[in-house]
Amino acid sequence: MRVTRPVSLLAAAVIGVYVLVIVGATAALADAAAACNGWPLCRGDPANPAVLVALFHRTVAAVVGLLVIAAAAVTWPVGNSRIRAALVAALFLYPIQAAIGAGLASGTALERLHLLVAMTIFAALVLALAWQLETETGSDDAPETSPTGAKPDPDVGGTAGVDTSALPVMARLKATAAAYFRLMKPRLMWLLSLVAGAGMALAGTPTVGTVLYTLGGGVLAIGASGTFNHVLERDVDKRMERTADRPVATHEVPVRNALAFGGLLTVASLWAFLSVNILVAALGLAAIGFYSVVYTLILKPNTVQNTVLGGAAGALPALIGYAAVTGTVGVAGGALAGLIFLWTPAHFYNLALAYRDDYERGGFPMMPVVRGETETRKHILLYLGATLLGAGALTAVTDLGWIYGAATTLFGAVFLWAVVRLHYERSENAAFRAFHASNAYLGIVLVAIVVDGLAL
Numbered sequence: 001m002r003v004t005r006p007v008s009l010l011a012a013a014v015i016g017v018y019v020l021v022i023v024g025a026t027a028a029l030a031d032a033a034a035a036c037n038g039w040p041l042c043r044g045d046p047a048n049p050a051v052l053v054a055l056f057h058r059t060v061a062a063v064v065g066l067l068v069i070a071a072a073a074v075t076w077p078v079g080n081s082r083i084r085a086a087l088v089a090a091l092f093l094y095p096i097q098a099a100i101g102a103g104l105a106s107g108t109a110l111e112r113l114h115l116l117v118a119m120t121i122f123a124a125l126v127l128a129l130a131w132q133l134e135t136e137t138g139s140d141d142a143p144e145t146s147p148t149g150a151k152p153d154p155d156v157g158g159t160a161g162v163d164t165s166a167l168p169v170m171a172r173l174k175a176t177a178a179a180y181f182r183l184m185k186p187r188l189m190w191l192l193s194l195v196a197g198a199g200m201a202l203a204g205t206p207t208v209g210t211v212l213y214t215l216g217g218g219v220l221a222i223g224a225s226g227t228f229n230h231v232l233e234r235d236v237d238k239r240m241e242r243t244a245d246r247p248v249a250t251h252e253v254p255v256r257n258a259l260a261f262g263g264l265l266t267v268a269s270l271w272a273f274l275s276v277n278i279l280v281a282a283l284g285l286a287a288i289g290f291y292s293v294v295y296t297l298i299l300k301p302n303t304v305q306n307t308v309l310g311g312a313a314g315a316l317p318a319l320i321g322y323a324a325v326t327g328t329v330g331v332a333g334g335a336l337a338g339l340i341f342l343w344t345p346a347h348f349y350n351l352a353l354a355y356r357d358d359y360e361r362g363g364f365p366m367m368p369v370v371r372g373e374t375e376t377r378k379h380i381l382l383y384l385g386a387t388l389l390g391a392g393a394l395t396a397v398t399d400l401g402w403i404y405g406a407a408t409t410l411f412g413a414v415f416l417w418a419v420v421r422l423h424y425e426r427s428e429n430a431a432f433r434a435f436h437a438s439n440a441y442l443g444i445v446l447v448a449i450v451v452d453g454l455a456l
């Protein structure tokens, strides 16, 4: 893989401006403007951490400004008119942003405008990067130098279907238990539980009982909706390589038993949720209904926007967590749900690329099937940009601190690197790498929210 200079400089500028967004939000939180009167230098007490934050923000702003100019200078000669327009927007807004910063430093209340302009500069640079990558790598074929015949990721696919009738009783019981466990889609549970955990941490300090009943109910609800999904997709699952060995598709678990199991899990999850409060139970039921019926039956087979809209199912645990502690759905819970919603396409489109042919066989209108792989890669980058903005917005409505800020910038950069590589390599391995980077990014950011929210 050879990353060109325009792409590396644009990617560096994207990360640089993102660091500024996050440091800026921290500066606003620390009331750095009040502590550090004067501009461009500072007339505050250097022992005051708020003064250090303000000075760091100004230094980073100066360095990143130079980076943006360098990225624009290198990209301009090779960029098309869209790319140039995005660069002009970033270059035009940057000095305006510095002037707003100077106004802030002299005590004018311009925080919201400052954040808005920072986000606009960030968005303009993400667009320039996405379009530059599209120009350079816009092909649905893998480059000749890329490894071919890559094996599917062993983490994600299933194991071969098993005929258990010839096995001894104990082995048969074990295989049956494993089949029911698979129905619950256990691989999704850790991250969705972290989403609910982060929702709780943003809402306050939950009791141990609240944590146990909420996460327990959540795991049972995921199991219930996963089971219903297996039943409803059993015919189409048979046509897809990745899913042909699923327990209902292979008749290892009869439909009636799976439905009874799903029903039992639904009742158990509602019982756990009701021990927390009625709103949590209502949201839990809505999540089960949305994933099992709205997503599986209506969205997934009928619209290319299935992934985007389906993101609402994964976003609901954020509201469930928040409601478990407060009994309401607050702004911070909503902002976390928004972050998960924006992250979902950047997560799943990687798998949709890796399993493109399989989804086509199943007849699903997934993004790479309908709009092609180039467009899908571009959407991954754009949704990644939107995710980072969503993570930045979360700092504006909560008092999350530096652990969260460091997590989202550092692992946002790793995620971006994986997605840039995906554009150049265009292989199945590169898609799995970006998929794992998406999970690692969200997982670490959610842990940071829990640590920041509870420990500090």
Ligand code: HEM
Residues within 6 Å of the ligand: 155, 156, 157, 158, 187, 188, 189, 190, 191, 192, 195, 306, 307, 308, 309, 310, 311, 313, 314, 315, 340, 344, 347, 348, 351, 439
């Ligand atoms: C429309 C929304 C989504 C779609 C279509 C989707 C799709 C998928 C698919 C097809 C897999 C592979 C599953 C398998 O074969 O076992 C997967 C894995 C996974 N998904 Fe998603 N997903 C979505 C949203 C989410 C959300 C909201 C979360 C959590 C916040 C999440 C977390 C995970 C995790 C943790 C894995 C497993 C990774 C591993 O195997 O290590 N997904 N997803």
Ligand SMILES: CC(C)=CCC/C(C)=C/CC/C(C)=C/COP(=O)(O)OP(=O)(O)O
Residues within 6 Å of the ligand: 188, 192, 218, 221, 222, 225, 226, 229, 233, 284, 287, 288, 291, 295, 300, 310, 313, 314, 316, 317
């Ligand atoms: C609390 C609660 C019930 C939350 C539910 C949220 C939930 C299970 C989100 C997972 C999102 C999802 C659609 C995953 C699998 O996609 P898919 O079904 O298209 O994957 P497949 O192709 O493997 O079947």
